[in-house]
Amino acid sequence: MTIPPPYAENLHTWYLDLQNRICQSLEAIEQESLALDIYNAWEPQQFEKRPWDFAQSGGGRMDILQKGRVFEKAGVNVSCVWGEFAKEFAAQIPGASEDPRFWACGISLVIHPRNPYVPIVHMNTRHIITTKSWFGGGADLTPCIPFEEDTQTFHQAFKECCDGHDSSYYDKFKTWCDDYFYLSHRKEARGIGGIFYDYHNTNNFEADRAFNNSVGQTFLETYPLIVRRRMAQAWGDAELQTLQHKRGRYVEFNLIHDRGTKFGLQTGGNTEAILMSLPPTASWAA
Secondary structure (H helix, E strand, C coil): CCCCCCCHHHHHHHHHHHHHHHHHHHHHHHHHHHHCHHHCCCCCCCCEEEEEECCCEEEEEEEEEECCCCEEEEEEEEEEEEEECCHHHHCCCCCCCCCCEEEEEEEEEEEEECCCCCCEEEEEEEEEECCCEEEEEEEEEECCCCCHHHHHHHHHHHHHHHHCCCCCHHHHHHHHHHHHCEECCCCEECCCEEEEEEEECCCCHHHHHHHHHHHHHHHHHHHHHHHHHHCCCCCCHHHHHHHHHHHHHHHHHHHHCCHHHHHHHHCCCCHHHHHHHCCCCCCCCC
16 A cells, blocks of 8 residues: 555646636636626625645645625635544544555535525545545535426436446436435435445546546536526525525535545544535524
8 A cells, every 4th residue: 555646646636627627617607697787796706725734644725715796605625635544433434444544635515606596516526545445426416496407407417427437327326326415314305416426446447537537527517507507597585595494404414414524524634624515604494
């Protein structure tokens, strides 16, 4: 086991490039919204880049956009960290009970639009090494006011992404997503799904890496299309209440069930970056 692996810099650079391209795409939408009067109470915003250091080795960069016109909060985080798991946590990670050393690199984002007609979205992809190695990630859409057209667009894009690598991936990863992004205490799905995969290792590193990269690229090509489709729709108090309610459900999932939140906090990651997924406001009013 080599930590960091020989390809660490190359993989990290790819994630940083994807981070930059996603942020540029969202900033472009902020500027386009200047043509829409419904956003005139706000100014277009850009991402603030916040580098951080990991307590053991490595670190990351959190790019955060707040109080924008279209996006009330958007966080895009890239991290590349390595060190040793605490003994009690190592037992929960494949390959770490034999040797607690690890290396992890990936991207994670959550976008909370201001407009209730524009869906919340999450995407992450990552590569982790212990005495074993694997890729994981996925993308899922959480509309407050669902549109079948958007659901079909999102799922078709990720089906084509999966089919480009293995025809068995989409059905398997879609089902995994539906099962994972489920609030068991509410008995309801978080959104309309997408794909989710973990511990992905086919013993062909380049093929697995290519698939993982395709997930990020598919997100970049798909989500802005859906945003532009819905961003001109005006909303009122009723729609805003629906948005706040859905955000409340989002908070519940990320604090109770989300693996990434638990992994980040239990490995001593940057708390602000880990909790960037939380919306600026939410409601639990009945």
